[in-house]
Amino acid sequence: MLELRDVSKSYRSIPAVQDVSFTLKAGEILGYLGPNGSGKSTTVKMVIGMIQPSKGKVFFAGKNIHDDLASYRAQLGYVPEEAQVYNHLSGLEYLQLVGRLRGMQEKLIERKARELLHLLSLEAAQYSALSDYSKGMKQRVLIAAALLHDPRLIVFDEPLSGLDATSARLFKDLLGLLAREGKAILYISHVMEVVERVCNRVIVLAKGKVVADAAPDDLTRLMELPTLESVFAQLVQQTDTARVAQQMVEVMKVHHA
């Protein structure tokens, strides 16, 4: 359904993403992992059509997304990492705005928006300004907004950030159902335990390049490591965190120059 073919992006000739290729099929949940600065957000921006690749192409259903960005976006749901919503709008107004931008009928927007707000326990807050919402409440509105138009491809960028235990559990259940409904899901996260549990496949990015692309079970078996977290640490050669933490404490305790 979604295909990235040799996609690269450079900022002022410094590569952020290099020759990334993958396909994401209907019903698949693809985890996209990488340390800070490895190129995850840059990839997402290219997938949602916000920026153009410097090289390579992004295809959806066999067509270059930039050939008709509007109809591509009508099939795309996106939950951004940062809840930058229009703070003066209420939760209901925000969903109405998103529905209109997606070209949905007023009556349909009204019905789906109210039902989703109810299911996400936001009914009581539906008329309150988003500026009064907690981080988790805003995140739930963003999830509702991404699902409102029944997209075929959904991109979740750290969707659990700010969600409490119940909302997080609901979200994980939802993810499985969406995949069973045949949605293609790209899941960007730093939370390994969740990625390991919910994703059929993971791509690990390091310094802008794909260093692994396999099912979590296959990765742990192939690398003879117990968890996805240990596979990740090995693949991206993370710093010795215990040593760095110790050195930070030592620096903190210095009182004389």
Ligand SMILES: Nc1ncnc2c1ncn2[C@@H]1O[C@H](COP(=O)(O)OP(=O)(O)OP(=O)(O)O)[C@@H](O)[C@H]1O
């Ligand atoms: N607008 C920009 N201008 C210049 N350089 C950029 C820009 N956006 C990203 N970069 C650089 O591209 C590289 C990849 O950044 P990106 O934000 O894609 O990483 P990330 O994997 O999403 O990181 P994080 O986990 O911290 O969100 C980094 O070196 C970053 O400094």
